[in-house]
Amino acid sequence: MTWPSVPPDALVLVPLGSTEQHGPHLPFDTDSVIAAAVAHRVADLLPAPPGCTPLVAPALVCGASGEHADFPGTLSIGHAALHAVIVETTRSIGRWARRVVFVNGHGGNAAPLDAAVGQVRAEGHDAAWTGCDVPGGDSHAGRTETSVMLHLAPGRVRLGAAVAGNSRPLADLMPELMAHGVRAVSPTGVLGDPTGATAEEGRRTTEAMVSAVLRRISAPTVDDRGRLVDPASHAAPPNTPTAAPPGTERVSR
Numbered sequence: 001m002t003w004p005s006v007p008p009d010a011l012v013l014v015p016l017g018s019t020e021q022h023g024p025h026l027p028f029d030t031d032s033v034i035a036a037a038v039a040h041r042v043a044d045l046l047p048a049p050p051g052c053t054p055l056v057a058p059a060l061v062c063g064a065s066g067e068h069a070d071f072p073g074t075l076s077i078g079h080a081a082l083h084a085v086i087v088e089t090t091r092s093i094g095r096w097a098r099r100v101v102f103v104n105g106h107g108g109n110a111a112p113l114d115a116a117v118g119q120v121r122a123e124g125h126d127a128a129w130t131g132c133d134v135p136g137g138d139s140h141a142g143r144t145e146t147s148v149m150l151h152l153a154p155g156r157v158r159l160g161a162a163v164a165g166n167s168r169p170l171a172d173l174m175p176e177l178m179a180h181g182v183r184a185v186s187p188t189g190v191l192g193d194p195t196g197a198t199a200e201e202g203r204r205t206t207e208a209m210v211s212a213v214l215r216r217i218s219a220p221t222v223d224d225r226g227r228l229v230d231p232a233s234h235a236a237p238p239n240t241p242t243a244a245p246p247g248t249e250r251v252s253r
Helices: 030-045 078-094 107-122 143-152 170-180 199-218
Strands: 010-016 053-056 099-104 127-131
Touching: 010 030, 010 078, 030 053, 030 099, 030 143, 030 199, 078 099, 078 107, 099 107, 107 127, 127 199, 143 199
Parallel strands: 010 053, 010 099, 099 127
Antiparallel strands: none
């Protein structure tokens, strides 16, 4: 687009991901690829009511990934910097758009999103966020994410290098994970098991994510943290549980 083609009534979807290890078989930008794909598909499907034209912003590809910092190649800007990025991005978009929704692909971004979106809403901005969550999916670089990437970007998945990781429930792993990082609980960086991942499963999972985000945006109800509430459940959904709960990021970079 060029600036004259930007409508004055835009709903801007901002994909928010990460640049972090996803095991030996998935690329660093897996979360960003998924968030961007969901945002674009939602924008294509979203009925454009009068006064609200959906647009998709460039993805924000560095998030709060301190729990993955022990793996080479991971880039984390930490909670404080991400908070500032979200606030200033919203303020900037708010000068020319009607509404902004962050579409988040990485669980470690949840705490900064809660705080930052809550702040800009208090400033008067029509802002919210939602996660690309999958009920029942495994935690990180396992079957769920591998299947989705086989659907979205099959040429970037090194399926022959995929190995099973730590498949214990995340709640059991969390104390050690938060104290020592992902590498302490999974030397491969995988939380889950990519065995059996398929593009067809990834297609169904992606469609489920898109449908959930579409429902939340189409019938917007926002909780006190700025999270869009799913009208089907009347409760704010959890985000992908791959990282620190609020205030517990292991390494802030």
